[in-house]
Amino acid sequence: MLHTISDRSLISRFGISPWSSSSNRKSDAVYHYLEEQIIVGALKPGEAIAEQQVADACDCAQGTVREAMLKLQQSGLVVRHDYKGTRVAGISRAEAVEIVKIRMQLEEQAGRMIASNISGETRDRLFEILDAMCQAADANEVFLCSAYDRLFHATLFSQANLRGLEPILERCALHMHRVTLSHRDIPLCGTDIHEKHITIIETHCNGTPEEAANAARGHVSFLFDRWMSEHTFLSLSV
């Protein structure tokens, strides 16, 4: 059941691993397995996660699952209760909208700071990640596509040297994907994804600070309209 993460051939098919850490810890594999279930909406808000069941599914010790659960709790994807056990966390529309605002502010500011100041090495890396992201999209590997997208934005943001804010951007992107991907009704399209991210690369590598900031803003601002739909949030609140 751990196919999406333990099957290295799947990742190597897309050229690179979407996870910056080269750690091969079993608890990381379990973490990504559960992260995927939550992001794609297979595990719903409020749903209980039984440690033993996960341990059986992942063929690992319960202690390993506990370690992964702790990390999921730190990411805000699960909530641990004394009596009710571990459950998938909910997310309200108000929270989701604040998450978009924070992310926009972070990436706009980073865009202003780094515009036309990106090294050739980073530019190549962004193209490499984008290529993997588009391939994953066309192969309908939704979770991998999400992981590559988060790596793309984290790689760009790291150029601004705002270290203390990096985990905040990471958290915002994770929860935005959770909202968008758990309610996806049309398949991902590599061409569409390519077009959206090429604009980001071009403006950040060759544009003015305002052009880079506007591109960063435009990349996420459309979600405000989309998230006005009641339906999405009725099913994500607990």
Ligand SMILES: [Zn+2]
């Ligand atoms: Zn993106």
